[in-house]
Amino acid sequence: MKGSRSRSVLPGFGLTMGITVFYLGIIVLIPLSCIFLKTMELSWGGFWSTVTGPRVLASYKISLLTSLAAALVNVVFGMIVAWVLVRYRFPGKRLLDSLVDLPFALPTAVAGVALTAIYAPNGWIGKWLEPLGLKVAFTPLGITIALIFIGLPFIVRTVQPVLEDMDKEVEEAAVMLGAGRWRTIFRVVLPELTPALLTGFALAFARGIGEYGSVVFISGNMPMKTEIAPLLIMTRLESFELEQATAIAVVLLLMSFAMLLVINYIQWRAGKRTLAE
């Protein structure tokens, strides 16, 4: 299809190109470039001292670590959920399948207040954990739980289709060659799923770094301890420190774009592998 020189008989190229580029420019490209334009106005020294300040560094660290932990938990449990949904039949399966999408459909603020009500010291689960000395709400653990909620569908929904398309013949072949069930899973099934798992992981991780609504309620927002980077941007905006907010935001944006590149690279490699086969 690509590279066909003949002009398409279909109409609308100019019109749809015009609408797409115009709308993309107005809504996405021009506003986004403002952040970078504003960064140009900062002096390098000012920029550097802002983004390496202890409170800012701490917020990056908290955002990255909690997102990483949540994405890792989701890789393990998301994989199990996807496996169960594809390979087994049991009552309530369709309900379970729809439940996976709730975090996509639910406003983040609602997730935030609900999770806080559950894990606060007097909350549904929190009051049982409190006597055990385990604090969830207003600690990094609480942030991680919110990000597990947010990230879950990313893993399940990227692994599920790959698992569905996977030929059982490959597993049967492994068995014929003498591999046991566990060996088949670890040497045949998991390697096949790795690109999807990595993509899902990267998507969940990237979403976690930027997440705001579900986290602000449960995190307690203590500087240096439970203050995430997006919240710090918000705090700087509220005190009209635009330069500082810009510097923190640019670094966060670059992190997200780096994740985007990683995701594209994984998918490009996976695509190449399939073609080679």
Next chain:
Amino acid sequence: MAGGIATSRATKADPAADRSRTTPTTEPRAVKWLLIGIAVLFLTVVVLLPLVTVFVEGLKRGWDVYISALTDPDAVSALKLTLLVAAIAVPLNAIFGIAASWLIAKFSFRGKNLLLSLIDLPFSVSPVIAGFMFLLLFGAQGYLGPWLDDRGLQVVFATPGIILATMFVTFPFVARELIPLMQAQGTLEEEAAATLGAKGFRIFWSVTLPNIKWGLLYGLVLCNARAMGEFGAVSVVSGHIRGETNTLPLHVEILYNEYQFSASFAAASLLMLLALLTLGAKSLVEWKTAQRNEDREG
């Protein structure tokens, strides 16, 4: 479709599993039920529990408190603003999504991959940064701020800013659903229509649209859910003026921070209903699509 095949095969293997405990390509029954148990428990704690919490906390102090929280003037105006924002942002994003997917699926041109990446860009921008961008553009100290001010126009801390921020975060949803669908459909049917003399809009209306209508509906539903529920981006540009620039998610936050938990959860339960409707619509669309594919194959 392949999923259906895979599961039906797995079930065919089940009776055999009963006899010899396990076949080479299934797990032992104990492992199977252990995995199902883990999945159910995990989803119950992570997803189902928050769902139930919203309704229980909302109704905790009785039906009267719940109703009065929802009929409070601030709640009503927040709901109205949320509906208004979605009513503007969703159709505009739908027009863009249809145009972009037509462009990408029906023509080949240079820079297509770049365009695809740019369409996905809003997904990887933190909502707070999304709001911040519009503040830098239209705020009092922003690039266009003084110009707008001279003309007495206000964008941020007013409804237009909320709409723009919402349009940014929901930008990719419709296009994302339609592009793979239209690419899979190919161009043959449209080309046939064009050869038979149909004009542009007619081709789209009577050839393309029937093929993509369920995907379009799903894209609209997702876009709408996000538009009504967006919090971070809207929070930056709204200014939180009660009765004026407060959307429903912001209303939930304000009540929560004022320790009016029941009222806050009552408002949250409306948004939860919206989310459940969205999931219902998704199931419906998937069912319809599966049915269509079966019709075609049969």
